[in-house]
Amino acid sequence: MSTFGRMFRVTTYGESHCKSVGVIVDGCPPGIALSEQDVQPQLDRRRPGQSNLTTPRNEKDRVEIQAGVELGYTLGSPIAMRVPNEDQRPHDYGDAMTQYPRPSHADWTYLQKYGVKSSSGGGRSSARETIGRVAASAIAEKYLKQAHGIEVVAFVASVGNVHAEPPAEYDAGHKDAFLASWHAYWERLHTITREQVDADLVRCPFPDVSAAMKRRIEAARDDHDSIGGTIVCVIRGVPAGLGEPAFDKLQATLAHAMLSIPATKGFEYGSGFAGGSIPGHVHNDAFVLKDDAMRTHTNFSGGIQGGISNGEPIYFKVVFKPAATIGQAQATANYAGVAGTLAAKGRHDPCVLPRAVPIVEAMATLTIIDALLVQYSRQQALQHTLPGAAIPAPLRPFKPADVAAEASQAAASQTDPTRD
Template identity: 65%
Template sequence: MSTFGNHFRVTTYGESHCLSVGCIVDGCPPGMKLTEDDIQPQMTRRRPGQSAITTPRNEKDRVEIQSGTEFGITLGTPIGMRVMNENQRKQDYGNKTMDLYPRPSHADWTYLEKYGVKASSGGGRSSARETIGRVAAGAIAEKYLRQAYGIEIVAFVASIGNEYLFPPTPTHPTAATNPEFLKLVETIDRTTVDSFLPVRCPNQETSERMEKLVAEFRDREDSIGGTVTCVIRNCPSGLGEPCFDKLEATLAHAMLSIPATKGFEIGSGFGGCQVPGSIHNDAFIKAPAIPPGQNGLHPSVARPRLTTKTNNSGGIQGGISNGAPIYFTVGFKPPATIGQAQSTAAYDEADGVLEAKGRHDPCVVPRAVPIVESMAALVIIDAVLAQQGRNAARRLLPALEGVVAVDTTTMQ
């Protein structure tokens, strides 16, 4: 349906060309300072019209908090947020050709088959405009995670077409074994990522090649896909709900719910399938000593006693976070709506030619970066709130003796 999460529940609403889009967030902890200024930066990073290689649709995407706060403090009640669609152009879709044909690889046909009716303008509910609510909710989740645990979530463009930031090689079939990638996982931040606009790939030469490639497809009225890699640092160990709600499973669910996604891999991913277990296994080592207050975590979070020498697992083992950085990659297909003439079938089953109109991204990957970050935040905060409940219940029980046990209740 249109709701995501169990403890931090987000319901989004709106279509591509309706009056407004937004969301309701239920389960946000009370007592946190929150205003539109906390949310707007991510909205601005996601908005259309950012550059010559994105859709020219000019939306400011100004977010308004409608409920759930008072005097800039969360009340614990549902938070309603709204963004007005200021640059609607339904007339782009109100022509005879667009009315007759479902766009190839778009959701026009499947929505019609499912509901018996569909929005006549844009992608309706399948449009990326729907992700505005996700990003707004994700910004709230991120603020809580950052203040409570020091969690950092950063995404960047890893590939567009056949241009890769870390191309697979015989030596490194997976980026997980590449020292340069692992260094990036530990150090990358959003300021650095956004210094490589409009592509958001943190390497000057690769970014320039990617921008040129997207421009070439744009000029041919075509489109191209790519991948986004996301890193989650300072995540507490112990998050994840075996067996069916393993942390990587909920991350995959979240990422593959984003429009235009076609693939998900975590840690070493598919490249790791080419690596023998003797190399792939992440050996445990004693965690290095860190002075108090310098471990990047909230004081209530215990420093891990063990860590791993390598991180092919991507920070998750057995579906549960192990305290190492979590990293994964999401694949996005080429945008379905292109200006080129395409031979296809009409709704009445007659063959014909469609030349789609409207304002569309030749590549969604650069604008997908904040969406991926936001969905990651929604997964982690849901897991955190679940674990907080478990830990609170355990604190009421007597201490265990004579068994292998650790105090997990230090994650408040």
């Protein structure tokens, strides 16, 4: 389907070489100040032609708000946004490109599903479709920032075999060093900013690693090839309580969102696959009281426990494959099954990662605002259906101060001989 979300519903439209792409956002709260200037910066971050590391397709990606906003404020009705495709070159897809299903692209599968496919570009499977997602997320991001101080920051963590410094693997003989490495990683996720990320062409905020990544992308580009890698994303300021057991756990909806992005091949959150090698007594996130709030001393859970946010930063990693369309001649077969050679033409990214960063942020933002609005609806329903309901003591919400008072009373009852 082309719609994402339950309460904050985002429906995208358009193909890579049609007249325009865009989105309809339904469920946006009314009264939010909104203009094209709020949306455009995010589109500028994902648009092509940003550097010699990306496709040279020259699209300005200028957004136009068509409906749902009046006098600079959202009305609560559906918001429609449109971005024209100005630099279309469908002629780049000549006879050879229409006769051959491109290796690892969606030409063959779309044809099998619908009996027809777009004759140029990737159609709906093109990353051009993500413009609507990014535009919608700019609205959601403004609301989340203003209402809750929620921040979403993603960065390129690896390109090919070039990695930013990862946390150490578990070694029972070096437990302290292992924990120190992870704490340093969590601290990095606490402090990294979008400005630091965007200051780098690769969108890796670690200069020594970024330089090596840049060389790897340039090597792929010069060889008419492509290369993949990973993006890490952190969501800070998320309140506890978001996520829906059992099938719509927060990590499940985040995975759904991330794996809907073109070229993604894998998702992990928190300690991820590394968690399988860490013993429980190390991996368990013990609770501590900080500033009158329950927090965890470690964050191997990635801010989610039981499928519900626990108030800690949420972090995850997404794997992107190398771009499917490359300039090298590839031995393959045409739609009739006859062997042949295909050399793709057109303008394509040697590495999708730098431009995928704002797309990952967009889908994370859309996931969180939807989960937040679902939680709002639950709380609102409880206020109307259970006014003054007597909740049994074991289920009753309590504050850390209540626990301290109960503990003090229990201690007094054990030491005061005058008490029963």
